[in-house]
Amino acid sequence: MKFLTKNSVFLFLTFFSLVIMACESNFRDVQKMGFAAFSPSGDADAINLKYTDSGRITATLISPKMLDYATVEYPFTEFPKGIHLTLFDKNGKQTYIDAKYAVSHKTTNLIDLQNNVKISNQNGEMLETEQLYYDQKNEWFYTEKKFKFTSSKGVSYGEGIDFSKDFKKVNSQKISGEIQSE
Structure with missing residues (x-):
């Protein structure tokens, strides 16, 4: 037993x-x-969004693909196939932004633009770089990457720049090139 x-x-x-x-x-x-891996809570193809404030269009966003991650801890919207963004000021002047990839962070109101980023306006001014951040709240752009800035005064190159969306206020570092003074 x-x-x-x-x-x-x-x-x-x-x-x-x-x-x-x-x-x-x-x-x-x-x-x-x-x-x-988390998956998006929203997925859209061929989008054309118009943002308004008090009945006035402030921006239009066109993208072939949008992925919305609204349910993650730090929500964001991804544009894996690029964007074309047009910003309108109060006088109707436009600023155009193109990038091959973009991420809009909802909690910080920052847009991270990457890969062949071009920003231009109706005056013919254009900035080209590989990465550019846009602070939506302050309507301010900045990068620490190399850039090329073209205007009617000439072409300049540099590394590190920040500026207002209308290019009226520009702060740049490590700049070179030929620019005509007024």
Whole structure:
């Protein structure tokens, strides 16, 4: 009878160990599910959005693809196939922005423009760079990347610049090129 009891205990411990190992395996699978890549809560193709303020159009956004991640901890909207953005000031003057990729961060109101970024206006001024940030609240652009700025006064090159959306206020670092003075 003692032999049966020892065998029973041994079988019970073996069975219990197997259950624990199986639970551990399942627990790890459940943990991995939490680390899986998140998917967008919204997905749109061929978008043409118009932003308004007090009945006045302030911007239009055209993009072949938009992915909205509104349900993540830091919500953002991604434009993996690029954007064409037109900003309108109070007098109707336009600023045009093109980029091959963009991300709009909802909590900071920053737009991160990347890959062949071009910003121009109706006066023929144009800035080209590989990455440019746009602070929507302050209507201010900035980058620490290399840039090329073209205007009626000439062409300049530099690394690091920040400016207002109408190019009226410009602060640049490490600049070179020929520019006509007024």
